[in-house]
Amino acid sequence: MSVSPTSTGQQPGILDFDRIQQVRQNFPILHELVHGDLPLVYLDSAATSQKPKCVVDKIVEAYEKYNSNVHRGIHALGDRMTTEMESAREKIARFIGASTAEQVIFTSGTTMSVNLVAHGWAARHLRPGDEILLNEMEHHANFVPWQMAAQASGATLRFLPLTVDWQLDLSRLDEFINSKTRLVAVAGMSNVTGTIHDVSRIADAAHAVGARVFVDAAQSAAHGLTNVQTGNIDFLAFSGHKLLGPTGLGILYGKPDALGEIQPVFGGGHMIREVTKSGSTWADLPARLEAGTAAFVECAGMGAAIDYLESIGMESLARYEHSLLELAHARLSQIPGLTIFGPEVAHKGAIVSMVHEQIHAHDLADLLDRQGVAIRAGHHCTMPLHELFGVAATARASFAFYNTPDEVEKLASAIEKAIEVFQRRSHRRANRSL
Ligand SMILES: Cc1ncc(COP(=O)(O)O)c(C=O)c1O
Known part of the structure; x- marks a missing residue:
C-alpha cells in the first residue's frame, strides 16, 4: 500500500x-x-480533544450500515469495514508523512504503542552497558515502560538535563548521547509546559551514534507538529482520542527496519502466518504487531478525524x-x-x-x-x-x-x-x- x-x-x-x-x-x-x-x-484538550460531528456520524454509520469484523469476512459488510479501516491507515500514514501504510500499526493508545516498543524491542535488544536517554519532562507513558525495559535488559537510563526555562538542554546532547546510547525517547511537545522539542536535532545526534529515536507525539500530533520524514524519526506514537478521534485507538509508526526489529509482545489471531502444535510463525507487518480484533469502527472514525483536520x-x-x-x-x-x-x-x-x-x-x-x-x-x-x-x-x-x-x-x-x-x-x- x-x-x-x-x-x-x-x-x-x-x-x-x-x-x-x-x-x-x-x-x-x-x-x-x-x-x-x-x-x-x-480547556482540557490535552487530556482528550472534543469530537466533530463528522467523526461521531462516521462511527454511527459504521455500526448502523457495515459493522462486521475485518480481514476475515468473506462478505460485503466485511469487505466494506476492511476498506474503511485500511483507508484510515493510509490517511494516517499520509498525515504523519510516512511513505507506506504498512508503517502504521494500530494499538489501543500512545501508552500501548510505547509499551510495544519497550517490551518488544528495547527489553529484548538492549544489553547491560547500553543506554536509553530520557528526560524528566516526559509523561509517565514515555517513562515507565523504558524503566521496565531497562530493568529487563540491564540497560541504563540517563536523563538529559532541562534548562531553567523548561526546555531540553540541547547544548549538552554530546555529553549524553554517546556510543553506548541505543535509544532516545522524547515527546514532540510536553503535556505540561507545552515545550516543543527540536526532534530533528535530537534525531541527528542519536543517528550519528547509531541510536534509535522514539517520539511520543501524543500532544504534538494534534498541533500539526508531527512529520516523521522531516523529523527523521524511527518510532512515533500517538492516541486517536487527542486528535479528534475515538478512544481506544492508538498509532505506532516505525521505519520498516525499526518495526522489523520488534518482536510481537502479544500473540493470537491475525498476527500469525502459520500455527502448529510445535510453534507459530508471524505474519508480515502491520498484522504481526496487531494481535486480535482491531478497533475497526474506531479506525473508521479516525479516518474521518484526519479528513476533518486536513479540511481545516x-x-x-x-x-x-x-x-x-x-x-x-x-x-x-x-x-x-x-x-x-x-x-x-x-x-x-x-x-x-x-x-x-x-x-x-x-x-x-x-x-x-x-x-x-x-x-x-x-x-x-x-x-x-x-x-x-x-x-x-x-x-x-x-x-x-x-x-x-x-x-x-x-x-x-x-x-x-x-x-x-x-x-x-x-x-x-x-x-x-x-
Ligand atoms: C505527552 C503524552 N504522552 C502520552 C500520553 C498517554 O496517552 P494515552 O493515555 O492516550 O495512552 C499522554 C496523555 O495525556 C501525553 O500527554
Whole structure:
C-alpha cells in the first residue's frame, strides 16, 4: 500500500476568529451547558480533544450500515469495514508523512504503542552497558515502560538535563548521547509546559551514534507538529482520542527496519502466518504487531478525524492556536500570584500549566469548574517534572483550534474571581478564629 497524496478534496482556509464560529458548529458538545446554565468553556484538550460531528456520524454509520469484523469476512459488510479501516491507515500514514501504510500499526493508545516498543524491542535488544536517554519532562507513558525495559535488559537510563526555562538542554546532547546510547525517547511537545522539542536535532545526534529515536507525539500530533520524514524519526506514537478521534485507538509508526526489529509482545489471531502444535510463525507487518480484533469502527472514525483536520489545514490550525496561547500568556501573566511553568510562547504549544501562590491547583480547578471553565489539575502523569517544579500539582489549561479569544478571557476572569472567592473565604476563616 502506498500513500496517495490527497483525499479530502477540500481547500483548507485560513483559520481566524470569524471562521472559528463556523468551526465550533461542528462540535455539538461545545454548546452544552454545565451545572445547569453555564456555557461550557472546554480547556482540557490535552487530556482528550472534543469530537466533530463528522467523526461521531462516521462511527454511527459504521455500526448502523457495515459493522462486521475485518480481514476475515468473506462478505460485503466485511469487505466494506476492511476498506474503511485500511483507508484510515493510509490517511494516517499520509498525515504523519510516512511513505507506506504498512508503517502504521494500530494499538489501543500512545501508552500501548510505547509499551510495544519497550517490551518488544528495547527489553529484548538492549544489553547491560547500553543506554536509553530520557528526560524528566516526559509523561509517565514515555517513562515507565523504558524503566521496565531497562530493568529487563540491564540497560541504563540517563536523563538529559532541562534548562531553567523548561526546555531540553540541547547544548549538552554530546555529553549524553554517546556510543553506548541505543535509544532516545522524547515527546514532540510536553503535556505540561507545552515545550516543543527540536526532534530533528535530537534525531541527528542519536543517528550519528547509531541510536534509535522514539517520539511520543501524543500532544504534538494534534498541533500539526508531527512529520516523521522531516523529523527523521524511527518510532512515533500517538492516541486517536487527542486528535479528534475515538478512544481506544492508538498509532505506532516505525521505519520498516525499526518495526522489523520488534518482536510481537502479544500473540493470537491475525498476527500469525502459520500455527502448529510445535510453534507459530508471524505474519508480515502491520498484522504481526496487531494481535486480535482491531478497533475497526474506531479506525473508521479516525479516518474521518484526519479528513476533518486536513479540511481545516494543520498549518492554519497551529497558527491560530498559537495566537490563543499568546493571548493567554499575555493575560494570565498579569494576574498577581500566578506562576506559569514553561518557556516563552515562541518555544511552546497551546498549554498553560500554572500555580497560584495561595490556592492549591485542585481548588483552583474546582473554583473554575463552578464557573463552567474546564481545566485539569494534578501532576498530569509527570511526577518527576513536578518534583523539579517543587509542587505536587499544577492547574493546566490546554487549548485547541475550537477555542476562542473570548474563552481565554473567560479563563482569566474566572481565575481572578476564584482568587477573590478564596481570599474572602480565608479572611472569614481568619476572623472566626480570632
Ligand atoms: C505527552 C503524552 N504522552 C502520552 C500520553 C498517554 O496517552 P494515552 O493515555 O492516550 O495512552 C499522554 C496523555 O495525556 C501525553 O500527554
